[in-house]
Amino acid sequence: MKATIGLVLLFFVAIALTLVVGVRDAGISDLWNAFFAFDANDPTHAVIRSVRVPRLVAGLVAGAGLGMAGTVMQAVTRNPLADPGLLGVNAGAAFAVVVGALLTGYSDSGMMAALAFLGAAIASIAVFLVGGARSGAGSPVRLTLAGVAINALLLSLVSAIILSRNETLEIFRFWVTGSLAQANTRPLEAMFVALVLGAAIAAIIAPRIEALALGSSLARGLGTKPGTVQLSALLAIMLMTGAAVAVAGPIAFVGLVVPPLARRIGRHVLRRELVASAVLGGSMILLADTAGRLVVAPAEIRVGIMTALVGAPVFIFVVRRLKPGALT
Amino acid sequence: MSAEGSGKRIAGGWAVLGGLLFAAVLISLTVGQIMITPAELLRGLMSGTGPGSLTLRVLRGPSTLTAVGAGAVLGASGTIFQILLRNPLAAPDVMGFMSGAGCAVVAGVAFGLLIPLPILAAIGGLVAALLVAGLSFHRGARQSPLTLILVGIGIGFFASAVSSFLVIRMPPQEAADAQRWLTGSLTARNWGHVLQVFGLGALLSIILALQVRAMALLELGDELAAGLGARVGRARYGLICTGVLLATVGVAVAGPVPFVAMMAGPLGMRIAGVRHPASRLTAAAIAGATIMVLAEVISRSAIPGLQLPVGVMTGIMGAPYLLWLLWKEVEAGEV
Numbered sequence: 332m333k334a335t336i337g338l339v340l341l342f343f344v345a346i347a348l349t350l351v352v353g354v355r356d357a358g359i360s361d362l363w364n365a366f367f368a369f370d371a372n373d374p375t376h377a378v379i380r381s382v383r384v385p386r387l388v389a390g391l392v393a394g395a396g397l398g399m400a401g402t403v404m405q406a407v408t409r410n411p412l413a414d415p416g417l418l419g420v421n422a423g424a425a426f427a428v429v430v431g432a433l434l435t436g437y438s439d440s441g442m443m444a445a446l447a448f449l450g451a452a453i454a455s456i457a458v459f460l461v462g463g464a465r466s467g468a469g470s471p472v473r474l475t476l477a478g479v480a481i482n483a484l485l486l487s488l489v490s491a492i493i494l495s496r497n498e499t500l501e502i503f504r505f506w507v508t509g510s511l512a513q514a515n516t517r518p519l520e521a522m523f524v525a526l527v528l529g530a531a532i533a534a535i536i537a538p539r540i541e542a543l544a545l546g547s548s549l550a551r552g553l554g555t556k557p558g559t560v561q562l563s564a565l566l567a568i569m570l571m572t573g574a575a576v577a578v579a580g581p582i583a584f585v586g587l588v589v590p591p592l593a594r595r596i597g598r599h600v601l602r603r604e605l606v607a608s609a610v611l612g613g614s615m616i617l618l619a620d621t622a623g624r625l626v627v628a629p630a631e632i633r634v635g636i637m638t639a640l641v642g643a644p645v646f647i648f649v650v651r652r653l654k655p656g657a658l659t
Numbered sequence: 660m661s662a663e664g665s666g667k668r669i670a671g672g673w674a675v676l677g678g679l680l681f682a683a684v685l686i687s688l689t690v691g692q693i694m695i696t697p698a699e700l701l702r703g704l705m706s707g708t709g710p711g712s713l714t715l716r717v718l719r720g721p722s723t724l725t726a727v728g729a730g731a732v733l734g735a736s737g738t739i740f741q742i743l744l745r746n747p748l749a750a751p752d753v754m755g756f757m758s759g760a761g762c763a764v765v766a767g768v769a770f771g772l773l774i775p776l777p778i779l780a781a782i783g784g785l786v787a788a789l790l791v792a793g794l795s796f797h798r799g800a801r802q803s804p805l806t807l808i809l810v811g812i813g814i815g816f817f818a819s820a821v822s823s824f825l826v827i828r829m830p831p832q833e834a835a836d837a838q839r840w841l842t843g844s845l846t847a848r849n850w851g852h853v854l855q856v857f858g859l860g861a862l863l864s865i866i867l868a869l870q871v872r873a874m875a876l877l878e879l880g881d882e883l884a885a886g887l888g889a890r891v892g893r894a895r896y897g898l899i900c901t902g903v904l905l906a907t908v909g910v911a912v913a914g915p916v917p918f919v920a921m922m923a924g925p926l927g928m929r930i931a932g933v934r935h936p937a938s939r940l941t942a943a944a945i946a947g948a949t950i951m952v953l954a955e956v957i958s959r960s961a962i963p964g965l966q967l968p969v970g971v972m973t974g975i976m977g978a979p980y981l982l983w984l985l986w987k988e989v990e991a992g993e994v
Contacts, residue, residue: 412809461985472805473985476748479812480981483917487974490842494971495962503838508823583816632827639820647794647813650806 334596342610345617349387350379352621381515388523389514389578390620390634391613394585396526396575397421398612399605400568401586402593403533406540406601407564410471411591411649415451415572416583418474419481423454424576425506426485429492444521448573454481455568471653486581508635509580511620522574529570530605536563537601582635584642585612587649615641672931676945679930680727683952687723688714690960725848726955726969727948728856729913732905734923734947735867735940739902741924742878742936743895744804747984750921751784751906754811758818759787760907761841761915762825768837769825777859777911784907787814788899843916843970845955852912859908867901867940874898874936916951916970918977923947950976 351357357365357375364370365379397415404413415421427450428443461477486507493503504510539560542553551557575582589611590604596611597604616634619641623632689695695714703711714720737750751757763783767774791811819841826837839846873894876884881891906920927942928934950973958972 461982472809473988475809475812477982477985479753480978480985483974483981484978487971487978491962491967491971491975494967495965627827630827632824636820636823636827639816640824643813643817643820646816647810650809650813651794653806653809 342614345614348621349617350383385515386511388519389511390617393575393579394612394616395609396571397585398589398608400571402590402608405590412471412475414586418458418478420451420455420572421581422482422485423450424573425581429489444577447577451573452569505580508633509582510633517578522578525570525574529567532567541601584638588645676930680949683949687952687956688719722845722848724853725912726951729909730948730951731944732860733909733920734943736902736905737920738924738940738943746804752917752920755815756784756787757910757915758815760784760910762818762822765822765825780907780911784903788903839968840914842968843914844968856912863905871937916973918973919950
């Protein structure tokens with residue numbers, strides 16, 4: 332209960348900070364007025380509505396999507412190092428969008444979204460094939476290394492394409508590390524719908540994923556088809572990750588940091604864990620983004636770098652706690 | 660070297676390896692926006708005038724030779740770790756030492772420190788290695804090589820994030836250059852870089868040559884090595900230091916280029932068909948140089964009028980190799 336209250340508080344603090352902090356400081360009263368007594372001539376109101384609200388929505392979609400995708404991935408693979416960023420699913424989405432949108436010059440938001448989903452799906456299938464999910468439980472090491480390789484390959488290709496087209500450094504940075512800057516130009520509504528769809532699928536299959544965790548023969552005895560569950564999980568991961576990447580670029584480590592915390596709060600019930608991951612993921616991205624705007628103001632550190640600064644030590648911590656047997 | 664199969668086959672292997680490097684260097688010197696024939700190069704080399712000479716002295720010579728030097732030190736470095744940890748994935752690029760070196764260099768530039776780049780890189784690499792070793796110990800027990808590799812990957816993530824963080828503080832043009840360098844870049848190299856990488860590389864090679872005997876003993880396993888008179892702990896730490904420093908010499912001139920150190924060893928060993936550590940190190944150095952030179956020429960001429968950072972190219976070449984390695988191990992039921 333305490334943890335839940337803390338979580339809700341954290342969430343609201345993160346939202347408030349995102350709206351208030353920035354080059355143009357706004358107070359709580361400005362915030363209230365921007366929504367309930369909007370004055371079109373007040374620049375602070377304009378900034379809040381046209382810049383910070385989209386940023387907030389993008390942060391929430393990306394954070395919730397990556398947090399929940401990470402939780403689903405870790406539950407299905409039983410690998411505490413599974414994260415859509417580290418396993419290359421984000422990079423797959425980014426790669427598909429960059430290839431499709433930049434090369435054809437056709438950057439309609441619906442097209443971008445479709446490409447992001449396609450890329451996410453292909454990359455996750457590739458990682459699981461190479462990572463050896465087919466031969467039973469893929470070992471964390473193999474899966475992580477497969478992710479490292481796929482990430483390196485796809486992000487190198489993304490760099491090559493962007494650099495060869497003389498795009499701006501800003502575009503390069505967005506598609507290589509992820510950022511919430513210029514969130515107002517992203518397809519927020521469509522991606523929100525995709526996120527909800529993915530979350531719904533995850534929630535529906537959650538009990539079956541839990542049954543699968545007991546072992547596939549036992550799960551079959553309980554009437555669960557492992558193949559169907561894994562395929563649905565893949566669909567959910569694809570929708571949630573694709574949505575996150577389309578609004579915020581390939582942000583890593585959210586799906587690594589969030590699930591273990593969500594397990595504590597959700598007390599090992601997957602549906603509760605999913606809700607907790609969505610809230611935690613959203614808070615993490617918003618707080619990281621706000622911190623990134625504060626430390627070097629008026630410049631800003633992209634949110635993907637901030638999550639990596641937090642996430643890399645967590646990665647090492649998780650590796651240290653892996654059981655020796657889990658490595659082989 | 661009688662244990663290494665027939666002498667003829669070995670000699671053939673070395674010839675192929677050397678031939679590949681020679682071909683790569685020749686391609687790198689002749690191919691580009693302006694094509695130069697080998698004859699013109701030779702004329703330039705002899706007479707010291709004409710387009711061939713300009714290409715050798717200014718346009719392509721320094722970059723190509725820097726690539727040779729950097730690839731060689733990276734290849735040797737990767738092989739040291741691959742032999743010590745008995746794992747093809749153990750390499751300074753995978754394990755974050757090179758990212759650590761890169762991070763230290765960027766920090767030096769960002770804070771305006773007046774320390775030479777090779778020293779900064781060496782400090783960064785050694786700190787990263789210390790962190791990897793220290794963080795891999797858990798409850799007093801030494802961990803498996805895979806734990807070391809994973810912790811190293813984590814340190815690499817962290818160092819890269821810190822580098823990106825520092826880059827933001829720089830003025831825009833400097834930031835763009837630093838970003839490029841962090842990918843691994845060989846643009847605008849001069850004879851100073853060539854001298855630096857070959858000088859430091861030669862110095863470390865001499866030190867490494869003195870350690871090779873101990874390395875061969877360590878390969879037999881710690882107990883047997885100790886029985887045969889090796890001071891196991893000291894030998895291992897010495898080799899780790901040499902390996903890290905070799906990698907940072909490469910980083911200082913070419914940035915933290917991914918995957919060359921990891922690929923060079925197995926490739927060189929396979930082509931030359933050798934097994935003894937000294938031969939493996941030499942083969943890896945030649946293979947590393949070849950990979951680097953090829954990556955350099957492709958990154959510079961694949962897209963007309965544009966120089967991609969060489970690290971983008973080694974990333975595209977190396978990642979499939981890593982995937983293949985993992986795939987093979989899945990098939991074999993290892994790892």
